[in-house]
Amino acid sequence: MLNIKNIIHFQIFSKVGSFTKTAIMLNISQSNLTHSITRLEQEINIKLINRTTRTFSLTEFGAVFAQRCERIVDEFDQLMALVDAHQGKGTLDHAFIGVIPPVGRMDFFKNFLALNQTAKNINYSFVDGSSHALIEKVKNTTLLAAFGTPSQEELDDGLLEHQLVLEDQIVAVLPSQHALALKSEIGLSDLAHENVILPQKDTGAYSIISTAFSLAGIKPRQYKECSQIDIVMDMVENNAGIALFSSSIVDLYKGEHVVTIPLKQKINKSINQ
Numbered sequence: 001m002l003n004i005k006n007i008i009h010f011q012i013f014s015k016v017g018s019f020t021k022t023a024i025m026l027n028i029s030q031s032n033l034t035h036s037i038t039r040l041e042q043e044i045n046i047k048l049i050n051r052t053t054r055t056f057s058l059t060e061f062g063a064v065f066a067q068r069c070e071r072i073v074d075e076f077d078q079l080m081a082l083v084d085a086h087q088g089k090g091t092l093d094h095a096f097i098g099v100i101p102p103v104g105r106m107d108f109f110k111n112f113l114a115l116n117q118t119a120k121n122i123n124y125s126f127v128d129g130s131s132h133a134l135i136e137k138v139k140n141t142t143l144l145a146a147f148g149t150p151s152q153e154e155l156d157d158g159l160l161e162h163q164l165v166l167e168d169q170i171v172a173v174l175p176s177q178h179a180l181a182l183k184s185e186i187g188l189s190d191l192a193h194e195n196v197i198l199p200q201k202d203t204g205a206y207s208i209i210s211t212a213f214s215l216a217g218i219k220p221r222q223y224k225e226c227s228q229i230d231i232v233m234d235m236v237e238n239n240a241g242i243a244l245f246s247s248s249i250v251d252l253y254k255g256e257h258v259v260t261i262p263l264k265q266k267i268n269k270s271i272n273q
Helices: 004-016 019-026 030-044 060-086 101-105 108-115 117-121 131-139 204-215 229-237 247-253
Strands: 049-051 056-058 094-099 123-128 145-147 164-175 195-198 222-225 242-246 258-262 268-272
Touching (some): 004 019, 004 030, 019 030, 056 060, 164 204, 164 229, 164 247, 195 204, 195 229, 195 242, 204 242, 229 242, 229 247, 229 258, 247 258
Parallel strands (some): 094 145, 195 222
Antiparallel strands (some): 049 056, 164 242, 164 268
16 A cells, blocks of 8 residues: 555655755655655556766656646645544644745735734745646635636636735746847737647646637647746756746746746736735
8 A cells, every 4th residue: 555655755756856855854864765755656566767976867657646636635635624623633723835936025914914913923834836636626615715817707706705916917928039028019820830838737827728729729849738837947948838827927037048038919817815
């Protein structure tokens, strides 16, 4: 039987990409993390990570397995939140709040306190995840609230209340040497024959961007998915594609060899509570 602790350790490593950083996040030693992932590989008898003396990368199976693990970890977090709530840990003096990772770069805590004056007198735990997964947890009451990018369907859901925290626009992010970098605006049609990098499918940003492409009748030649902005920027700098991302997030990470250009068809992205 698979050990959930080993699954959680591997899933976090698959996102972070570093044994050192993952061990720090988990507050365990690097050797314990290595043993945990090795035990998981032994449990399934399949190699998950390519190891060399200096680098680590997921195997082809490891990448697919990591995606499935993310769903399992989300379900496990939801289960534990339900248990905590039943034990009295989710009462009015202790709240569980969901946040999408980019929010941490947007003066999140200041906005959180401004919108929730009573929070100063409450113990709270922050749970990260994708917008759709967090909003679903709000609907089934395992989270008190969530900060994320809702889809139009979620905005129209009568069971949910929304409060605008930040309104932003999606921009194109591309290498400064790219032919399109000289444009003042980029149309979605300009991206039809480009490799486009989008946020992951289970994010609100992906829903908004893919809807815009669909309404414009455009399907990019090829696209990649990644919500880790530092990885996205590295991909752009190495000419792996043109990214579509929130301008306020991109501005925090943009390097000297990367430019951002507004889109002709404005795509608004909001962060809501």
